[in-house]
Amino acid sequence: MKISLSWLKDYIDVNNLKIDELEELLTQTGLEVEGIEKFETIKGGLEGIVVGEVLTCDKHPNADKLKVTTVDIGEDEPSHIVCGAPNVDAGQKVLVATVGTTLYPEDSEPFKIKKAKIRGEASYGMICAEDELGIGTSHEGIMVLNTDLPAGTPAAKYLNIESDQIIEIGLTPNRADATSHVGVARDVHAVTGNKIQWPDINSFSTTNTQPPVKVVVENKEACPRYSGVTIEGVEVGPSPEWLQNKLRAIGLTPKNNVVDITNFVLHEIGQPLHAFDVAAIDNNEVRVKTLPKNTVFTTLDGEERKLHEKDLMICNGKDQGMCIAGVFGGEKSGVTEKTTDVFLESAYFNPDYIRSTSQRHLLKTDASFRYERGTDPNICLYALKRAALLIKELTGGEIKGEVIDIYDKPVEPVTVNMKYKNIDRLIGIKIDKQKIKEILERLEIEVSNETEEGFVATVPTYRVDVTREADVIEEIIRIYGLNNIPLRETLSADYLSSFDEKDPGKIYTTTAHYLAGLGFHEIMSNSLTKPQYSDAVEDLNSEEDVVILNKLSEDLGVMRQTMLFGGLEAIARNQNRKQNNLKFFELGKTYRKKGDSYQEGYKLALFVTGDAVEENWQSKAIEADFHYLYGKVLTLLKKFNFDNITNERTSDGVLADGLTLFSNKTPLVKLGLVKNDLTAINDVKMPVWYAEFDWDKMIDKKDNSVVYNEISKFPEVRRDLSLVIDKNISFDDLKETAFKAERKMLKRINVFDVYEGDKIEEGKKAYALSFVLENKDKTLTDKMIDQSMQRLIKAFEKHNNAYIRK
The missing domain is CATH 3.30.70.380 (Ferrodoxin-fold anticodon-binding domain)
Structure with a gap:
């Protein structure tokens, strides 16, 4: 995410901070600065270019098309400059590139101005045309200025050239509140106490008439709040230079004044907006609803998309789609130069709906980026009024009719019970209670019901990620500063949550180290696999495949039902590179669809092929066989302290012959020789011995206690x-x-x-x-x-x- 420093200064005073100090401040609060780059509305910022006044202009003695001039550039002595422009003359105000200046022409490579002799005459600088400065395309002659600015005035001042520092922030998914300049300003305010200045909307007013456009929200689960207003008589055209520069600074391309305003407000306060051409709203009615599955809708990029039945749409009075809500606009309802009346939308959409739709259609936009993380439902009206005022100011339109605001169940702030003992315990030091209160108040978290033991924290609705006591404590510590907490001599950590006695992660790590010690190598396969695999195995039902709706390719079209084929693919890849003696293990999930529900579970798979023991000077190679794998499986079960292990002979869709091992009648693992027709699918030509553990059952029965017996004093x-x-x-x-x-x-x-x-x-x-x-x-x-x-x-x-x- 890009933040413009000059834009940020519109909302909070950071002039007392150097750019590297601001970078450190933001990073310490969790808004990690990944880089800072300079932005200039004209490349080079016209540095070294000044206003000059041509004092004399004479014909060049050795060239018909050149002239010799003396130009006042604000220095003690005028500069002697040879110029080839046909329109140069004495008494003109011009733009002069002084010696040492680098020019960035519109259509050619940059070059540096040097002292030169041109046809025998010395030249100390260059009188410039538009294209030579990179501010236009004209090369008919030099730029002649109409200005009273004195000679020597920087050209950047005359042309209002802006330069800026652009801060690139690596935003974590939980910080939906910081997806705007005001959002970043809030964190600066929380650390420094500098006052935030919100844009003024007090001048907003409407006529007491019926809104020209009617709104009906049919799916209120997907759209808890919908606000809108109509602006009539707009004149669509290019935005003013200040607005275009704001957008260009953060990497956006200006479109027109209405669209630019919606983008400006989005990056200003974090609320997405959408502008519709009223002429495209049939029956002057907006309907917020879903459309039937496979309805075809053409988006702004001209692509036809088939809608899902849960894609929320903004439709007209004829139930025709105008916009994929919160994601992407439609081709026919957008604002163009012919638009005269605009309907402006500001809504709060359910993040789950937006996230699913965005993923299904592979559409990632600035709006969906914010909606799917969670916007503030209580800022919709403010953003609407802010944008409407700007549209009125920049397009000459008039706000007509009352504001529409459909908000049946207002979202209330979250309240969290806080205990000082937990704050002290998790942070590791005791922070003064008044300091805690000050930090929370700067974060707009209201403190109430204070006692000696704790208080109640009321979290504003824009902080969708702060819902628990630990979250509030995290807010305190990030503003207080992790760097202000001294490290103890003995490092330790604490937590609020309780954890199971068995840690699956640690158990697997121990198992992985053990298998690695036996000569196995860990592999990691994609959970997405080919649908043909389930057709190849007798025991698998392709109807139980979990099919990916937005599949990247047919080869990654379903979730795997077995761990087998990922290992066979790895074996084939290695054998194709002359690596034949292989021992692999992999832990992963398998997936099945059962009616309307889904089943998933962890499996640990072992693969052995080629020689179990390679030849050496003392012994010949020993080929892998069933007994080699069986021994490793039994040893692993014993490490898990399983007893009463029994077995049954088995042959299934995967194994030509093998065993299923049980502990107290609970099946734990099946192992044996993989069928030749399955290895042939991946062109594996050597026998493959395969074991698949039910890892969830292994974890459930894992006994962490150490079992030992005293060594007998008597001989065996x-x-x-x-x-x-x-x-x-x-x-x-x-x-x-x-x-x-x-x-x-x-x-x-x-x-x-x-x-x-x-x-x-x-x-x-x-x-x-x-x-x-x-x-x-x-x-x-x-x-x-x-x-x-x-x-x-x-x-x-x-x-x-x-x-x-x-």
């Missing part, structure tokens, strides 16, 4: 068994049987060999299992060990139909 004992079992029996089945049979002494069980072949009967497999036994109270005897192993053997034979190999 290992025993091995070889079992022949049916092929459909898993190691988890055997593990469950073992721990049920031997609860006290069995510490660990592991499978260290698997055999399937012609040495055993068809449909069978052999597992070699190791068992670690331990008694925490005493040393195990051979008898105790044998009894324990016998219990295990009987359990395997009974529950798993196992045959024990001797």
Whole structure:
């Protein structure tokens, strides 16, 4: 946002502040100054150019078309200047560029005036034409002035050339109140105490007659307040120079006096306005309403747009759109040179409506920028009267009929209960109560119901972002000055809000560090994806896609239903660059539409492809497989302190074969080999092992406590068994049987060999299992060990139909 220093001075005196002091003041109050640049109505500001008087003018002795002049430029001696203009003559007042001056011609490169000899005659300066000064296009001759100003007077004074300092402010979204010069002046006033001077509207008056234009607000949710007035007999034309310069200084292009006034008031006090040509308002009636979906409306830029059913429109008496409310005007209702009567609108529109409409149509205007952040509903009339008076003054029009103001439910100021103890606690130091009151009063926040413990703060309606105690405290501290609060030796922070014991952000950071330690790299994919992906997966329903209304492209047309394809795209990109051994993880949301509602939830995805362990001088490469990924998944679940982990074999639309892991019957993660037809979509030619955690369930069950057991004083004992079992029996089945049979002494069980072949009967497999036994109270005897192993053997034979190999 651009603020003109000279314009700012119209409302508050900042002459006691240097520009760098003002920059620091604004930045410390939260209006961060990103840069300051110089603005001049004419480039260079005509610096070095003065009014001169031609004393003598003689023909050049060596050139027919040149003349030799002496010119008084206000110095001790006249300047000797050679001039080629046919109209130069003695007795003229002219504009002279002195030696050392840089000129910025209208249609050529800048050049510097130097001492020169022209055909043998010395020349110390140049008598200038319009185009040479950059103030016009004429080059028929030098400019001859009609002025009594003495020689040596700066040309900038004669031509009323203005220079200015333009302050570029990086405005944060919450500071809707500071989107104008008066808004910035308020913060300067709050810090310095310098008085604000608002533009005077006391001369505003109307005739006691029926308004020429009638207004009907049909959608009062979208338009809580609508004000308007008619000005008749206007003469539309160029704005005066002072108004054009104000707008040019902040980067706006002047249009005509009526439109320029609406832009001027917008940047003056922050209230958007719109001017309609009364001749384009059929039936002299304005209707504020929405139109049917896909109604075609042509905006000022000549583009036809299909309206959404929630786009608020300003319509005429025939329900034809004239303007997209708060966003963009229409092609047929704007003010032109033929306009004689103007209807001026000043309204308060619901920020949610404006924000959605602006985003849907990709229209970002100065008006929508303010409306979608929240304007002051109680400034509508002031802005209307201010603009109407300027239109009357600059166009010669007359204000007709009473002001229309439809405002059924006035917006009341927010009241906040304040406690001094919370102010002191959050700021970190004790500020004098009188100082707090003074700061708030300068911010126009009314203090009432004062007690020793606190007070009630009434916040003006233009501060839409100040609604809580913490917000008011923030206002106090930004005006008091963060730089005035000393740092403690031990830094600490405090807060008003309460937070969950579990911090999802910290839990994820810890998880991410752990996975990075295992050799995984984090990826971040776009939540927007291709609609074709949901068609490719059997378990996904394209009707459940969350479709983007204002999609940037078809490839970014829907929200993802699975994390899979973002990872496959990353794998394909890396493999195309000869990076084949990949381990990725990503945390993100997936989205689904369920009827009229939406579902979204966090998922943690792991991807492994290529070699899990790369070759080195000691060992060969080890290719990634299911067991590698399964081990990492189990380790991560254990870090979350999950117990009673069970699994079920699964194959779905994503996995050709895999497992779903449960904790106490709650599904936590599915993992396995991605189907070939899905990897082929992204041209991934290597097997991809994939795991997807239900992160929300992981967070819900996350146990932050540290679980530990005292180390046993007595030694462990290992025993091995070889079992022949049916092929459909898993190691988890055997593990469950073992721990049920031997609860006290069995510490660990592991499978260290698997055999399937012609040495055993068809449909069978052999597992070699190791068992670690331990008694925490005493040393195990051979008898105790044998009894324990016998219990295990009987359990395997009974529950798993196992045959024990001797």
